[in-house]
Amino acid sequence: MLTPVRRAAAALIAVAAITLAGCSTAAETDTGSTGADDAAFPVTLSHAFGETEITEAPERVVTWGWATADAAIALGVTPVAMPFQAYGGDEEGILPWVAEALEESGDETPTILTNTGSDIPFEEIAAADPDVILAQYSGITEEQYDTLSEIAPVVAYPDQPWSTPWKDIVTITGEALGRQDEAATVLADIEQQIADAAAAHPEFEGLMLATAWDSAAGTFYVYADEDPRVEFMLDLGFVNAPAVDELDTDESPFYFTLSYERVSELVSDVLVVYGANEAEADLVTEGAYAASLPAVQEGAVARLIGEDFISSVSPPTALSLSWGLDEVVDQLAAAVAARG
Numbered sequence: 001m002l003t004p005v006r007r008a009a010a011a012l013i014a015v016a017a018i019t020l021a022g023c024s025t026a027a028e029t030d031t032g033s034t035g036a037d038d039a040a041f042p043v044t045l046s047h048a049f050g051e052t053e054i055t056e057a058p059e060r061v062v063t064w065g066w067a068t069a070d071a072a073i074a075l076g077v078t079p080v081a082m083p084f085q086a087y088g089g090d091e092e093g094i095l096p097w098v099a100e101a102l103e104e105s106g107d108e109t110p111t112i113l114t115n116t117g118s119d120i121p122f123e124e125i126a127a128a129d130p131d132v133i134l135a136q137y138s139g140i141t142e143e144q145y146d147t148l149s150e151i152a153p154v155v156a157y158p159d160q161p162w163s164t165p166w167k168d169i170v171t172i173t174g175e176a177l178g179r180q181d182e183a184a185t186v187l188a189d190i191e192q193q194i195a196d197a198a199a200a201h202p203e204f205e206g207l208m209l210a211t212a213w214d215s216a217a218g219t220f221y222v223y224a225d226e227d228p229r230v231e232f233m234l235d236l237g238f239v240n241a242p243a244v245d246e247l248d249t250d251e252s253p254f255y256f257t258l259s260y261e262r263v264s265e266l267v268s269d270v271l272v273v274y275g276a277n278e279a280e281a282d283l284v285t286e287g288a289y290a291a292s293l294p295a296v297q298e299g300a301v302a303r304l305i306g307e308d309f310i311s312s313v314s315p316p317t318a319l320s321l322s323w324g325l326d327e328v329v330d331q332l333a334a335a336v337a338a339r340g
Contacts, residue, residue: 022207034179043175047136047156048328051147053155057178058131062152064113064120067166067220067317070098071173073136074318078107078242081128082117083301088311096308097323106324126151136170136172137164163253166315168230172317186318193322194235197329203336204237210244210295213275214283220258222247222266227254228315233272234334241268263291270335271295274310279307299338302331 036057044053062081063069069082084093093112094102102109111128114121118139125133130152138159140148142328148154155176157164164172167187174183198204211223212232223230234240243266249256258266271293275281281303290296302326304310312324 010335011275033169035182037180038041038176040180043178045155045172045175047158048160049142049156052149052153052155052266054132054155058176059140060129060131061177062113062125062128062130063131064125064133064135064140066138066162067169067172067315068134069110070101070317070319071170072137072177073098073105074170074178074186075103075177077172077177077179078102078105079110080130080246081111081113081125082111083113085311086115088308089325095311097312097317097319100323120148122147122151132176134173134176137162137166137169148247166317166321170318181263190318190321194232194327197325198236201236201329201336204336206270207238207336208241208243208267209233209238209270209272210241210266211272211274212266212284213273214280214287216280216283220260220263221255222258223255224248224253229313232313232316232321233328233332236329238270238332241266243267260289264294268292269295269339270300270302270332272332272335274303274314275303276307278305295335298340300335301338302328302335304328304331 024337038057041057042053042055044051049050058077061072061077061079064083068083069079086093089095089123090099090266092109093115094109094296102238102269111124113124120140125148133148133152133154134147136157140154140155140156145156147155153159155172158172170183170187171180174180209230211227211233213219213221213223220235222244224244225234230240247256247258247262247265251257271284273281273284275283284290284293285301287301295301304313307326309324313328316324
């Protein structure tokens, strides 16, 4: 007897069978498994909801969440469908580094899946006829995982939603697609770019770094050193400001909120400020409390402004880190120089 979840999935697949003929060209074209290591299959991947076996190299890949489409494309596999990205994406929901990678490869744009946040467009995913669904940086629930699993094998996050380290996203994608060697190469190339940037800026070495964002809704956020956007800056030679650890409220592994009355305690040599626009960044550097921030007083502030720019490092992906790295380094260098 079919469970409610299985009945729902069966209905979705039936709809897909009817609508498949009307799908976009991208959804009708296999990604192709050329370059995959067939000897790597079958492969079993463990995740928060159990284990998923992939019996052969996937040819039609659907991605959900953040960063996984980037990882697949970086490894030479263009998904047949990927989610709309509102923050940082263009009118079609495509991030700039993804658009550039697709233009360079000559591959057609994947079907763009409706992305409203917590809801999943099961019918659209089923219509894409995937061999595998990659969602290792997402917030899918176990019930959603069960429904998706009736469509194709699903690779979920290893532990907690929205918390898979960006390097692990690349590694897991490589395992799922039989492209472990390509994944290792992609990561090595990115690590070399970071190492080269660090070598070019020895003045970063040992300086205390803090990163913050004022939401314009009365909440001041500070990012912990476990946050991916902070991790790669520490790889450039900076150290996490002791004040960050001292003020951390442990409300999240990656960030904490700080009352405006205590921002003066956020002592650092360099402060990184995020803002979707100039006005948002100005809340930190020119607001009522700005004069109490030590780094702001010295002018040692790196302003990372723009949704696409922020998205490229929040967290970084297999494609986006290279896309945004030079600008981040330039902003950090200017902040350090301002210290005199």
